[in-house]
Amino acid sequence: MSPAARTAQTASLVSCTVCHLLMHRRSAASVPIGKCPRCGAALHSRKPNSIARTWALVIAAFVLYVPANVLPITKVTSLGMTQSDTIMSGVIYFIQCGMWPIALVIFIASIFVPVLKLFMLLFLVISVQRRSTWRPKDRTRLYRITEAVGRWSMTDIFVVTILVALVHLGALANIEAQSGAVFFAAVVLLLRRAYRAAAVLATGIAITVVILSLPKSDELCSGGK
Amino acid sequence: MTAGHIMACHDCDLLHRLPAVADGMRASCCRCGAALARPKRNGLERALALAVTGLVLLLLANSFPFLGFKIQGQVRETLLLTGIQELYLQDMRLVAILVLITTVLAPLAQLLALIYILLPLKLNHRAPGMFQVFRWLRTIEPWSMMEVFMLGILVSVVKLAKMAHIIPGIASFCFMALIFVLAACMASLDPHVVWEQWEENQ
Numbered sequence: 001m002s003p004a005a006r007t008a009q010t011a012s013l014v015s016c017t018v019c020h021l022l023m024h025r026r027s028a029a030s031v032p033i034g035k036c037p038r039c040g041a042a043l044h045s046r047k048p049n050s051i052a053r054t055w056a057l058v059i060a061a062f063v064l065y066v067p068a069n070v071l072p073i074t075k076v077t078s079l080g081m082t083q084s085d086t087i088m089s090g091v092i093y094f095i096q097c098g099m100w101p102i103a104l105v106i107f108i109a110s111i112f113v114p115v116l117k118l119f120m121l122l123f124l125v126i127s128v129q130r131r132s133t134w135r136p137k138d139r140t141r142l143y144r145i146t147e148a149v150g151r152w153s154m155t156d157i158f159v160v161t162i163l164v165a166l167v168h169l170g171a172l173a174n175i176e177a178q179s180g181a182v183f184f185a186a187v188v189l190l191l192r193r194a195y196r197a198a199a200v201l202a203t204g205i206a207i208t209v210v211i212l213s214l215p216k217s218d219e220l221c222s223g224g225k
Numbered sequence: 226m227t228a229g230h231i232m233a234c235h236d237c238d239l240l241h242r243l244p245a246v247a248d249g250m251r252a253s254c255c256r257c258g259a260a261l262a263r264p265k266r267n268g269l270e271r272a273l274a275l276a277v278t279g280l281v282l283l284l285l286a287n288s289f290p291f292l293g294f295k296i297q298g299q300v301r302e303t304l305l306l307t308g309i310q311e312l313y314l315q316d317m318r319l320v321a322i323l324v325l326i327t328t329v330l331a332p333l334a335q336l337l338a339l340i341y342i343l344l345p346l347k348l349n350h351r352a353p354g355m356f357q358v359f360r361w362l363r364t365i366e367p368w369s370m371m372e373v374f375m376l377g378i379l380v381s382v383v384k385l386a387k388m389a390h391i392i393p394g395i396a397s398f399c400f401m402a403l404i405f406v407l408a409a410c411m412a413s414l415d416p417h418v419v420w421e422q423w424e425e426n427q
Binding site for chain 1: 232233235236237256257258296303307311317319320323324327328357359376380381384385416420
């Protein structure tokens with residue numbers, strides 16, 4: 001039996017997103033259909049407006065990504081000298097000092113991962129919207145990988161926090177956080193939200209498999225409840 | 226989860242009839258690969274024990290000095306909360322709140338919620354509002370980013386190493402242990418076991 005066609009939705013069932021209780025569905029597809037009798041979570045077969053919400057959040061993240069990288073994130077004062085650093089200048093500083101492993105860590109966490117996430121989401125949301133049937137399983141894997149690595153882009157925000165706390169010695173040495181950090185934090189937050197909204201992308205990708213196998217689905221659905 | 230039970234994949238909604246899954250094994254969705262069930266031996270007890278351990282470690286991590294910073298005879302010791310307070314005073318409110326949530330509040334809420342759910346369950350009771358709490362737990366989980374904070378610590382230590390002498394405090398070791406304890410705790414808990422135990426206690 002091909003697994004492609006029988007989803008809870010086609011079988012008029014709905015699975016609670018929190019406690020996974022499976023129950024009969026009474027009303028239409030994607031509107032909220034009451035609360036789960038076991039845990040009280042709102043029930044819906046598909047996340048409402050997931051694609052539109054993902055688009056909105058991705059575009060917002062793209063816009064904020066510019067100030068996050070152009071504006072300085074820290075201001076270091078040491079013996080009367082002041083120096084502002086952006087994310088990229090921090091990376092360059094480490095390369096010049098010969099500490100390239102640390103430079104690589106910051107580069108991957110703060111520059112490579114957010115860009116990867118932005119374009120990955122863009123690619124996934126476009127491909128789902130176009131109902132692409134290209135390698136659904138790999139695209140689902142891509143979604144899960146980018147979601148898992150995304151949290152590491154918080155590293156730079158934490159570094160700023162620790163530096164600000166430690167280096168607080170008046171004129172001798174002082175580090176202050178700058179507005180770039182706010183924008184960067186906003187980008188990370190928006191991308192997280194986008195991934196939550198898009199969780200159903202995985203579903204969307206999987207649905208394309210269903211569409212592919214539709215001719216066969218009649219016999220599959222007759223297999224009982 | 227009981228063998229023969231029908232369930233829908235929580236990622237792609239495909240219906241499955243679950244086979245018997247042995248402890249320590251994992252059943253995955255045949256279409257999208259999401260984990261359907263991953264029972265562990267004594268999962269409930271293990272998760273409870275680790276949650277209590279985690280709570281003790283979290284309290285220690287927040288009450289002892291975290292990092293010491295020595296420059297030209299001046300020593301500055303900081304708590305985990307000092308940096309957050311400093312950011313807040315510098316008008317970086319959003320960043321301060323974000324760091325507070327991801328490193329202190331989310332792990333704390335996560336551990337308290339786990340204990341609140343698992344302890345009565347273990348004693349064959351049902352905590353009032355348990356499912357509400359479980360729902361919160363699922364929302365909080367992605368916001369707890371202690372392992373990322375640890376990487377942040379390493380990067381800052383390297384960054385400051387040339388400038389001054391860095392002394393790791395008791396709290397930083399507690400924090401490191403907490404990362405592993407919390408990860409082990411979440412890994413040993415199969416949510417389905419909680420629902421089943423709940424139904425048994427009914």
